[in-house]
Amino acid sequence: MSGQQIYQPLHPDVRPLLDPEYTAFHDKVLQYIVPSHTLPFNPSAREIPAPWASVPVKVGAVRDVEKGDWQARVWTPEGEKPAGGWPVLIWYHGGGWTLGGLGSENHVCAAMCKHASCVVVSVNYRHAPEHPYPAAVDDSVDALKWVYISGLIELDIDPSRIAVGGESAGGNLAAIVSLKAASLDSPIPLKFQLLAVPVTDNTATVSTIWKVNANAPWLTPDRMLWYRKMYLPNEEDCAKWDASPIYAPQDLLARTPKAWVGLAELDLLRPEGEAYGEMLRKAGVETEIKVYKGATHSIVTLDGGRCLACLADGLQGTPSPCPPNVFFPLVIIFNYFASWKINSHLPYTNRNYDCIMSGITHTASTSYANSGFSNILGWGSHPALLIIDVCKAYWTEGSPLDISSNPAGAAAPDSMRALLRAARTGNVPVFWSTVEYTHPEMADAGLFYHKAKVLTIWQKGDPRRLHEYLDGLEPAEKDEVVVKKYASAFFGTSLASALRVAGVDTVVICGVSTSGCVRATTLDALQHGFRPMVVGSACGDRTPEIQNSNLFDLHAKYADVVSEGEAVEKLRANV
Numbered sequence: 001m002s003g004q005q006i007y008q009p010l011h012p013d014v015r016p017l018l019d020p021e022y023t024a025f026h027d028k029v030l031q032y033i034v035p036s037h038t039l040p041f042n043p044s045a046r047e048i049p050a051p052w053a054s055v056p057v058k059v060g061a062v063r064d065v066e067k068g069d070w071q072a073r074v075w076t077p078e079g080e081k082p083a084g085g086w087p088v089l090i091w092y093h094g095g096g097w098t099l100g101g102l103g104s105e106n107h108v109c110a111a112m113c114k115h116a117s118c119v120v121v122s123v124n125y126r127h128a129p130e131h132p133y134p135a136a137v138d139d140s141v142d143a144l145k146w147v148y149i150s151g152l153i154e155l156d157i158d159p160s161r162i163a164v165g166g167e168s169a170g171g172n173l174a175a176i177v178s179l180k181a182a183s184l185d186s187p188i189p190l191k192f193q194l195l196a197v198p199v200t201d202n203t204a205t206v207s208t209i210w211k212v213n214a215n216a217p218w219l220t221p222d223r224m225l226w227y228r229k230m231y232l233p234n235e236e237d238c239a240k241w242d243a244s245p246i247y248a249p250q251d252l253l254a255r256t257p258k259a260w261v262g263l264a265e266l267d268l269l270r271p272e273g274e275a276y277g278e279m280l281r282k283a284g285v286e287t288e289i290k291v292y293k294g295a296t297h298s299i300v301t302l303d304g305g306r307c308l309a310c311l312a313d314g315l316q317g318t319p320s321p322c323p324p325n326v327f328f329p330l331v332i333i334f335n336y337f338a339s340w341k342i343n344s345h346l347p348y349t350n351r352n353y354d355c356i357m358s359g360i361t362h363t364a365s366t367s368y369a370n371s372g373f374s375n376i377l378g379w380g381s382h383p384a385l386l387i388i389d390v391c392k393a394y395w396t397e398g399s400p401l402d403i404s405s406n407p408a409g410a411a412a413p414d415s416m417r418a419l420l421r422a423a424r425t426g427n428v429p430v431f432w433s434t435v436e437y438t439h440p441e442m443a444d445a446g447l448f449y450h451k452a453k454v455l456t457i458w459q460k461g462d463p464r465r466l467h468e469y470l471d472g473l474e475p476a477e478k479d480e481v482v483v484k485k486y487a488s489a490f491f492g493t494s495l496a497s498a499l500r501v502a503g504v505d506t507v508v509i510c511g512v513s514t515s516g517c518v519r520a521t522t523l524d525a526l527q528h529g530f531r532p533m534v535v536g537s538a539c540g541d542r543t544p545e546i547q548n549s550n551l552f553d554l555h556a557k558y559a560d561v562v563s564e565g566e567a568v569e570k571l572r573a574n575v
Contacts, residue, residue: 199269379531
C-alpha cells in the first residue's frame, strides 16, 4: 500500500513493545484505515466486514433468531448433544456499543462453538447513537432471560451451564449482565463470566488511568471518548454500575460467578480491566487476570488463521509452531468450557432449585426417555390458539400475583402477542379463558378459595380491576371466551364441545400460570383427545424454578412443549 495516506501510525514509544506479527499486520493494513471517529457517523458502517476476520470454521448448525429489539445468531456444535443439553456461552460483540453486529465476530463464535463443544448465542443488541444507554444493557439481559427460560426447549442447552462473555464493549455488557443476573428477584445462576479487554470504567480519562497506555494503537483516547459520547450522552450516567461495572457495590460483586479477565498489555483499557479483576478478587470471586505481552486492544478479533490451528493443536496437547503470544489465546476459553462438569454447587441460594435443575437436565431427562416418556405427539391439521387467564393481575406492580419482574414471566406477553398475530394471519380460531366469581362470599369458588384467597381478584366488581386484559391481548368479537371458576379451562365449561364444533384437533396453549391453570388445562386437553402444544416462552410463572420444572414435566408426559417460532409458523400456515 505504498504511497497511500497513513491515518493510524504506530507511536515510536510503542512500536518496539508490540508483538512482531501485530506490527507487520498494522503496517500492512491497519495504519491505512480511516478512524471511524473522524468520519460522519453512518449506520451502514456496521455492515462493513472487518479486513482481518478469518473464515468461520464449520460447526453443526447456525441459525438466526429474531426477538424484536434484538437478534441472536445461534452456533451449535457438530455431533450428538449431551444427555443434559449443551453448555452455552452468551456472547456480546464489541464495537463501542455503536459498531459491529450479528455477523461481526462470526469467526470468534464459530471457533468457540467448535473447540469448546458448546452452543454460542451471539447477541445483536441495539446500538448507539440511535439507541443510547441503557438499551444495550436491557437487550443483553433480555437475551440471558430468553436463554435461561427457553433454551432447554428451543436451543437444546443445559440451563445450569450458562456463561456470559464478550470483548471490549461486549465485555462491559457481559460484566453488567453477570451483576444483573445476581440482582434479579429470582437470580439466574451463571457458571462464569468471560471478560476480554472489557470496558469497566466509563469515567476514565487520559489524566487518570488511561495515561499509562495513551499511545496504544487502534483504540485511542479520542476513539474511546467518541464511543462513550455516542452511548452515554448524559454524563451523569457514566458512573452508574450498569454503565461502569467498576462502581458496583462489593456485596453485589460477591454474588457474581467466577471470572476470567483477559487483557492486552498495550491496550488503553488494560488498567481498568486489572482494577475490575482485583475488585472481583477482593469480593471473594474466583478470578483469573491474564495480561498478554505485546498485544493490543484488537487481540480478540485479530485471531489469524495460524492462531486457530494453533489453538486446535493446543487443545489436543500436540506441539504447535504458532508463537506463544500471537493474537488471542482462545484456548483459555476452551479450557474453561472443557472443565465444566455437572455439579450441584450452582451460585444460587435456593438449594432445592439446584436439585430440580440438575435432576431435570442430567438425570431425569435420561431416565424419563429411557422409561418411555418424552415422546412427540406432533401437530394435527386443525389448530386453535387457547390463551389462559391473561390479565393485568400478573403484570401490574403491586398486584399479589405480579410476575413482571422475574425472567419466568416478564417476556410472556410479547410472546403471546406474537402467537395471536400469527393466529389472526392464519385465520385460526382463538379461544380465551377468564375467571369470574359472583357470590359475595366467594362461595362459587368452593374449596379452591380456601386454598387461594388471592382469587378475590376475579370477584365481580373488585375495585382493583386486575382481571382486565392486557393491551394487545384482548379477544376479538369472533373469538370465544370461556368463563371458568377452577384451574382448568375445560372443567365445568363448554370448551371441549366448542373446540370439536370448530373441527380443532390441536390446541396451542399459552398463558398463566404454568404450574396452575396452564398445567391443568393441558392435562384436560390431552384427556379430551386434543393434541396440546405448550409454548414455553408464552407461559409465565412466579419463579424460573417452577417454570422450568413444570415445562419439563408437561413435555415428558402430557404435551409437546414447543418454541414460539415453531408455533407461529404452524399458526400462520394453519397446517
